[in-house]
Amino acid sequence: MKRHNPSTIMLMNLSSLTRSKIKRIFGFALGMMLVCQVHSESSSVEMGHVLQVVGRAFVGGQLAKKGTPVYEGAELSTGADGYLYIQTIDNGFLILRPSTHANVPLYRVDSKSPEASRFKFDLKNGVARSISGNAVAPARSNFRFNTPVAAIGVLGTDFTVSTDAESSKISVSSGGVVVSGLGPGCSSESLGPCNVMTGQRLLANQTGVMLEVKRGIMTPQTVKDVTQSPDTVAPPRVDEPSKKGGDAPLTENKLNAEKVAMLQDARFSVLNSPQAIVWGRWQAIANEPVDMNLVDALGQGKLVGLSSYFAVIKSNNAQWLMPQEVQVDFRLSDYRAQVVQLANLSAQAATVENGQLQVNFAKQSFNTSFDLVSNGAKTNLFATGIVGRDGSLSNSSQFATGSNMSIQGGLANPIGQTGQLAGYVFQSRLDSSRIASGVTLWMH
Template sequence: MLRRLILVCSVAVAAQVHAAEAGKVIFTAGASHIADRAAAEGAPVNEGDLLTTGDDGYLYVKTVDNGLFVLRPNTKAKIVTYQVDSKNPANTHVKLELISGVARSKSGDAVKLARQNFRFNTPVAAIGVRGTDFTVHTDADTSRVSVLTGRVIVTGFGGACTPEGGGPCEGATSRELSAAQRGQLLQIKRGQPAPQLMSSVTNSPDQVSPPRGDEPLAKASTNSDPAIDAKKTDSLDKIVARPPVTAPPVVDNVPPPITTPSAPQREIQWGRWVQVLNQPANIAFSVPDGAERLFQGPFMIVRTAGEDYVTPERGSVAFNLKGSEAYIFSDDPTKSAVAAAVKNGTLSFDFDKATFNTGFDLVSGSETFKMTSTGTVTSDGHFNTSNDSLFTLKSNTDVSGVLSNQNGGSAAYLFQRRLDDTRTTQGVTFWSR
């Protein structure tokens, strides 16, 4: 009897040790549950817990490595495994399971270092990542996957690809989808040999169950073509200014000293690379060697080739809004975009803390939306909304921009935000001292 009791206790303790904390709830609305208890902000989510939402339920989980797992209404899912080894990423293993409904997965820091050990299962397929931020809708027989940033690989179960496995399944029947393939998704049905690439106009996960207006947005990407990045780096290496070369003294018939001119200041250009509301594009999508670009939706920012920008390490600075363009887009493809105005803008940087803060009013007709964002600044003058500010809802707008020494100091950023269940806004702003 004593031996049996010890064995039972040992099994119970082992189960508790195994069920490690995978994350915490950072937001919940409507009917949502963790295992058999109602979900609440700050509540832990352990490995193996069944997560469920009702007709009006939303559940946002921040994983232990700063990833994001979102469940929308009428969804069942599990964080099957979330074992993080920061010292040896090869020992990190993460496995998520979507049983039914719509869920979004944004890779955390550990997953980005151990993509080979990440698996997202549906009833019919295994999903691996190359990044990544993606959304899935599934029932018992059909799964559809769309990508917000990065790239996924999708494989139907069969042969060596089984639900019990870990990491991505890769083979002849696997298919990849990247964020660059806008307006498309991968669909896989039970028994189908390979996923099918198809239009996402009518059946994307976001259309089946739209995100709330406060769901953190995906980061805007810089150049999506790796070859462009490589070319940009190579070009920058070639334009570094050399020290002056002077001629020897006391030599007749020697030409004057030769100097290499300094590289010019990098300037900011901004605009639309596609037509919107019959307004033609006003900036070319292709850029010269050495320039860099950020683009999001119809908008793009270019920082021209020139002297490397170095972010100050001390002090603070405020900018004035000099130009902008924005539109509100409906999820209904039959409805046209609506122009919006950016007013009362503020943008400031605290270089001691390497942070920025911005806000403005987005005005369209009788509607006014208060847009705010805070985030971090890198040493080369890039600034982005921080994950923490989105997770904690301190920011309601996703921002991605660059700084320049142009005309004594300038900045520009792209922004996007979901305004409500049916509308999203995107825009671009330009600022100077």
């Protein structure tokens, strides 16, 4: 009996196949390779969920929504006006601010052996804040936060990072970090702080100090210029979760409970405002008392503007009829304004000068500006936005095009009276330590 070499048999079998069959075989093999590759780059392990999203933000290439689950390996990104708050499965937070791209390739909580838990974050560009969850403390040696140029380990921490391809800056709000530049002995593939001589610690008690890592330089440099801090590059929203002082992270339920308690404690007295628009301070701060009970005021009309401290309500004694004029210029009639120091939540009254509000009904747009004066310093605040068919005034955030403050409010016609009224709340992050907020009333 004639014996054939196995390789000869394979060649004979291939030669007996038609060209179309060979294409189908190779096509199937290639498809299986791609499936395997995609599967290897994704994971069914859930590391957390979206607690809040503002503006445009994406999880795994899809528009993020409140409650969206976040799995290991999913690409995370935000638009120019986007904020993404992700709560991890152990009650930590990963917060992405505008124009940010990140990934969480590894988030494994081992409940049986907590010290064996493993965590890895990759911030590719932009600004992100990491608040360690409950599972991180026993597994600090297995926690890593990478940027294109730096490796960051934690000491049980709340820290913020801004980065591009060439440099990273790190600030700490609570706890501490260990930072080194990527290079020999410090690989992005490793977990935990890099065990190299170039590693530098940064603790929260080093007030006003940041660490900066530049490409090709493994030793971080100390930076004290607050204008370069991550919080200045992309300021946080006032509702951003916090874990300062060792408090448990703020969950959505806790935030809502605190807001309800504040409303129940508020007193009601309407400021000097026309009856068509009710406005005032619904939350007390420092020595500044409340002016309105928001719950009671809502019974009088529709809430059209709300910030951390002020509210605007279009009362039931108002209507909205689109004016015949294409463009209307309003004059500033009254206001309340303040500047809040974030370190101790103290408030200082501010004045508003040179107010302008112009509404273009043909283009369904508005622009407004004024000078905010506080402690002898003058800051020009401005915004552009959209006029809704219901007379609403809004922009997406202080980072929207043509804006450095966020606006929420509305237009109204007092029943039985001529002219139009406008009222809006405003809020602006002035720098890393101060927020301006207030409410304005306008007449035409």
